[in-house]
Amino acid sequence: MATDISTPQYRANIYSTEAILDPYPHYAELRALGPVVWLARHRVFAVSRYAECKSVLLDDETFISGDGVGLNPVANKLGQGTTLNSDGDEHTLKRSVLAHRLTPKAVRKMTSAIEEKAESIVENALRKQWVDGVDDLATALPMSIVPDLVGWPEDGRDDLLRWAGATFDALGPINRHAVGATKAAAEMLAFSKRVVRERSVLPGSMGEDVLIAADENKIDKSQCPALMIDYLAPSLDTTIGAISGALNLFAQHPDQWQAVRENPDLIPNAVNEVVRFESPIRAFSRRATRDTDVGGSMIPAGGRVLVVYASANRDPREWHDPDSFDITRDAARQLGFGSGTHGCAGQGLARLETQTILRILARRVARIEPAGSAERAINNVIHRYERLPLKLVAAGKALS
């Protein structure tokens, strides 16, 4: 790919294990270099400032997803057929098959079921007192909700977390993480093909909607396996990232936990601030269909463009003191759920899950204290904790 001579270059590997563990210094360098930076190592144009990230996401005719949103051709091929990897009318059609399940009204109907699950998860955690914020709280909630919603058969659940994480990991550049993950992502697709062949989805589930759409010739049957995975794979690690990120941030900022306990109305914005600060999905890519000027830099037709949501969410041009966590800032415009036509289809559910568990914890837990060293997951796309030892200090008398 010929690059415009004026486009600054960045030679470091932003997908090394070290960079995955702490990408923010790299993002700061990218933002300082310019609105568009050529990542020589990955052969991709990085867009890392807020304004340009947003404009690329909103221009889905120029910057398409149909050639994949990952950084290697194998994963981009494996992802074919998903809502995430489609454009125009095809994207609208695919989104219409399932998105009605996650409208604000549909999500509201899930409120009491989510509250009930979250209550029992918090109850169990409080009994233990010393918990792993990832396993005991952050993973337990989405795992108790989404597989049933999607109708994923019981015999495919043991591998689900590994498969779903691998589906993201495989989307990185060809490095050792992506190569290792591709096999597991392919296993998930093979399992999904079997589910479609055997029609073994749970009755009344989103998976059944996909099969019915194919029966009614709204979509081609060959697209069903990808669509089954479409809502399952992105719903676990991301929400785990948001909930575990929130727990860690509140453990580090007891004053803000106290504020939330005193005024739970702060929780919806706190979730936006957590997603801004943590950005569970660091970056996805697009393919440019024509030569385009982005912030004064030329991106040539055919170029792959990396939209770094996590960097946009820490851009000092957009945010005052972006590296500080502050639940009182207006964080609603954060890009952690993407923006525009591919904006997260499951964000209503993700917000409800995260808000619900925080609300119940705020009622019952006076303090969340760090209780050991936290470990980050190593994944090319996902930013989340793998292990988060915490001590939950129960409130003497539950706040109402």
Ligand code: HEM
């Ligand atoms: C905190 C949790 C979550 C985060 C941070 C998140 C983030 C994102 C982002 C950044 C995108 C945009 C992709 C792009 O620009 O190409 C996206 C799309 C998507 N998300 Fe989420 N997500 C979360 C939870 C969920 C959940 C719970 C579900 C399903 C139940 C879900 C389903 C989807 C789907 C289907 C798309 C593709 C939409 C399309 O291409 O039209 N996500 N998500």
